[in-house]
Amino acid sequence: MLRLLALRVLVATGFAVAPAIAADFPPRPVGQNQAGIGQDVNYRIEIAAGPSSLPTVVGPVSRIKDIATIQTARDNQLIGYGLVIGLQGSGDGLRNSPFTEQSIRAMLQNLGIAMEGGQARARNVAAVIVTATLPAFVQSGARIDVSVSSLGDATSLQGGTLVMTPLRAPDGDIYAVAQGPVFISGFSAQGQAETLTKGVPTAGRIPNGAIVERQIEARFNDDEVLTLQLRNPDFSTAIRVTDIINDYTASRFGNRTASEQDSRTILVKRPASVSAARFVAEIENLLVATDTPARVVVDERTGTIVIGQDVKIAQVAVSYGQLTVRITEQPQVVQPAPFSRGETATEPSTVIEADQSGGQVAMLDGPDLQTLVAGLNRIGVKPDGIIAILQGIKSAGALQAELVFQ
Structure with a gap:
């Protein structure tokens, strides 16, 4: 079954987290809003009688895959809190960022190292927030990119390494673990009288820096009706996409399968004789003349x-x-006159x-x-x-x- 992210707000210890990769949703019946928010949208498959008589567009011709997306299983956002170590004195000031010192102590205790009394004075550690997007259909063991952003008063993350950081979904479950060297596009140089900064040295990325630990179940091949959504809503483009798909399916499968719903949405009924993945691969390469407002x-x-x-x-x-x-x-x-008592003004x-x-x-x-x-x-x-x-x-x-x- 398709598992989706349901949004709710969880407030704990002053940190707000939006939980949840949510419960299984049954297949959406006709006329039901799957998100359950706002007014229901009544989607029905109503096959058009034939091609529309729209004027010929003198403009770009694009593939359907370039102007529309398939709305099935969607991406999910992940977030985590971690530490970047190995900085050259550009990390958090532990007096101004007490949560960094607390995190250092907790990490060392988990590694079996007990810290006695006293405060750390290291400036080579920075607390960061790690974010990532979990793509649809990704399998356990795959790698995804992550973004790292400083949380404290660190001046640069250049040369740092992110230590093992669990990435959680809004439901609180861990779906990936991130670790690796941080790559930043900016730099910062500071002297006694001048500071030079280029770009944003307190944010960076780790390409393929996270390993997916859990996958989100999605059975794309079970969908009988596919939903196409245009990236740029336009009624004329939606009608042309519908006509192109119907012309193709009429000659390929013997029936017209597409129906436009509004300026963004086109519903396509998948023929029973072909898999969903193969059917999408066929229709997404059809060429459509796009139209845009002035x-x-x-x-x-x-x-x-x-x-x-x-x-x-x-x-x-x-x-x-x-x-x-x-x-x-x-x-x-x-100047005043000579031998006078005037003053220069x-x-x-x-x-x-x-x-x-x-x-x-x-x-x-x-x-x-x-x-x-x-x-x-x-x-x-x-x-x-x-x-x-x-x-x-x-x-x-x-x-x-x-x-x-x-």
């Missing part, structure tokens, strides 16, 4: 602008000019200059992406100016696309 994505922090292929702009006139005002302070020293002097560049008016008419980009480049503005222009065009109602800010 969208402009803007990231104001980095000045990144991404314009979709179907973005169009009605004919507008755009004027862009940049006003630069420079204020320069040039104080002057004034400083007289303020301010110079203000204004310069306005650009200001040209350009006509923008974007029937396609190439014309739109050429029109924006003709104005000669930088990305921040293009962002302001796109906002103005959107406010004028001439931008026939969704403007998304990140």
Whole structure:
């Protein structure tokens, strides 16, 4: 039976853990929400009468496996608490991170080493949180990647080694054990007067660093109805995927098996004469012309602008000019007259200059992406100016696309 992760919150000793790879769920009957959250979704297999009369899309053609996923057994998240040792003085300060010292004592006691009174002063140990994703259908003994992140005030995990750390699911059971050298992409160098840091030296990864100890039972071949979910929801793409699968199964198995449910979900009934894995392998390589809404994505922090292929702009006139005002302070020293009782003084002097560049008016008419980009480049503005222009065009109602800010 398919085992799924059920979410609940367990609070113990000030540490919140979300338990559970949960109980077995029976096969979902028609009209029942398997997650049991919110409104039930009534999924029914209703085979379409024939191909739809959608317009031909002039765009990318992709395989079904690249635009959709099979919703059966899913990935599960694992978490663990461990220690990274072997650091070169960049570990946790045991006074500021008392849990690190407690963990060191507990680990040594488990290894049969009794620590007498006194506090440790080592700076080569760091407490870390270890996270991993347990893929679907993984078997016991397989290896998975893990991520390691510092929990205390360690400055770097470079050169450290993660000691044996059990990884638990939200139900509290151990599903993998992680251990190995930590690889980080950043570094940190510190002197008396300057510190240089590149990247994030307090987080890293251990490729193939965890061994799966328990597997999650999933019988994919028992599923009679397969659920395809599009990564980018779109009604037109969902209809085209349904038509392509039905055309293939009609010629291959003699009946139409797919039915669209909404903009994201397509249900496919598996023929009884073929296994689920073989059937998925056949339909996931079918080619589909994908469709996407017109969208402009803007990231104001980095000045990144991404314009979709179907973005169009009605004919507008755009004027862009940049006003630069420079204020320069040039104080002057004034000397008193000879043989006078005056004092040397400083007289303020301010110079203000204004310069306005650009200001040209350009006509923008974007029937396609190439014309739109050429029109924006003709104005000669930088990305921040293009962002302001796109906002103005959107406010004028001439931008026939969704403007998304990140």
